[in-house]
Amino acid sequence: MLSEIAFYGAIETGLIYGLVAFGIYISFRVLDFPDLTVDGSFPLGAAVAAVLIIGGWNPWIATGAAVLAGMAAGAVTALLNVKLKILNLLASILTMIALYSVNLRIMGRPNIALLTEETVLTPWYNLDLAYHQVPVLLFIIVVVVSLILLWRFMKSETGLAMRATGANPRMARAQGIATGAMIVLGVALSNGLVGLAGALFAQSQGAADVTMGVGVIVIGLASLIGGEAVITPSTVVRALLACVFGAIIYRLAIAFALNADVLGLQAQDLNLITAVLVTLAIVLPGVRSSVIGKFTRNKA
């Protein structure tokens, strides 16, 4: 039913969105910070990487710069919240809107093509693999490395302080944790991961486009919740694995939806399918305790 290329394509896009889901895990789950900056930091990462790549930079350095740019965007959102006391959701919307203009400035035009440029993927095509398998292999490595680094970070003293900040800010402050600094660091880290995803996406897509961030937050959230429905996020590792699997499952679901002419489903229905998937994931019995509470309880 699903062709091999469509299958690998879904895995490839899923792995990239797994990085987005990592970011959303940090902001939503660890810090309890609803962060819409990602709709801007995803194309920001793409923009920075694309401009540097066509400027002749090494694609890995360009990708690293994209991570830093994403972190800067996240830091701005967090500082608006922590220093200027702007509501976290609003702070992130402000940064997201500003980033649209910033991204246009960085690129100088709405679309930068990378089809003929040397990207992080180029050298890997020399491997003895099918064309559509190469990005999957490289992105698995990137995702696994990110997962291990994040896991180790979350176990470190700083990581524990960050988790305490999200779980109970008042208690954390009483323990001497600089909660403001933790929020800045966490949101920056989150958007750094999203910037990385944007940079890789642009390189596998063949172009950076200023409109490519639309809906990243919803898809990231759908991946996160979908993953948690499959893998109970009882530990940090399981939560991170849930992010990756959720993103891949979401992409496979879309690939099937694109093939599901039998069911009468069409591409026009994809947004509806996303909403249904998220809703189903929330109401599935197994995740009642872990998810519903976080999404329906009135926070004090």
Added chain:
Amino acid sequence: MAKRTLRTLIGATLLAAAGLGQAQEVRTVAITQIVEHPALDAVYQGVKDELAEQGYTEGDNLTVMHESAQGNSAIASQIARKFVGESPDVIVAIATPSAQTVAAAARNIPVIFSAVTDPVGAKLVSSLEAPGANISGVSDMLPIEKHLDMLQRVMPDAKRIGTVYNPGEANAVSLVNLLEERLAARNMELVKAAATKTSEVLGASRSLVGEADAIYLTTDNTVISAAEAVISVGERAGIPVFAADTATVGRGAVAALGFDYYNHGRQTGAMVVKVLNGSNPGDMPVETMDTLDLFVNPAAAQRMGITLSEDLIQDAKEVVKNDK
């Protein structure tokens, strides 16, 4: 009895089909578009109609697959991979982002793009004359010089030309840059107003009042979606509004020198047929629109404070009569 008749019928049809040879071979065309939108939908319809007219009938000797990414680039990428996996005879990619994702995914499958303004800038082809690889198509680059001739014919004294455009749309920005350059060559000036979404078009149009003698709208998707907003400002402030596409004349613009996305699709379809008949896209130069028809709307001109000359109306292929 009925069964036997049916079987005989099927047998006869198969024999007839064998007799016709490869004319009955079923070919597959996969069409991907970045978003549903009147202009892009018209391209899709045009492609299908041209294929039908040239003997490729859906359900008979042609299978058409069609997907829209609903403006989402990750889905566009998955659609591209789905199509590559199905290895159709031709992939048609409508609009720049879709064309780029298909180009990144398709190695050996022929690709024909449509509604791409700057295929070289988008790195789809290395040159317009000799694309080289597996990709060619039809560019919707506007004949700006001819449009400006038309505008000057109606308003010889206009010096400052206003335009509303979306700085986030690749096609629109290419056109605005070109427009600015060509206007400067005519000692004229471009006054730009940016609108990043349809709700901002009205405000952007208002900013042109007092700044522009006439307004010219390119084929910018955002602005064309909200063309009525520009036209209402033109009517109230007495600034004639010209358009690049003929459909906008029906909505109240003064005049346009034919750009019709349906015809654009027909031309795309003709290239698809060539590929189905064995041509290699790499050897097919990128085409631009070859039919240009003048559409005028005298009543709209009146409302915007100018009168169209008789000879201009004579030259028009279509005189739109809407009295509102």
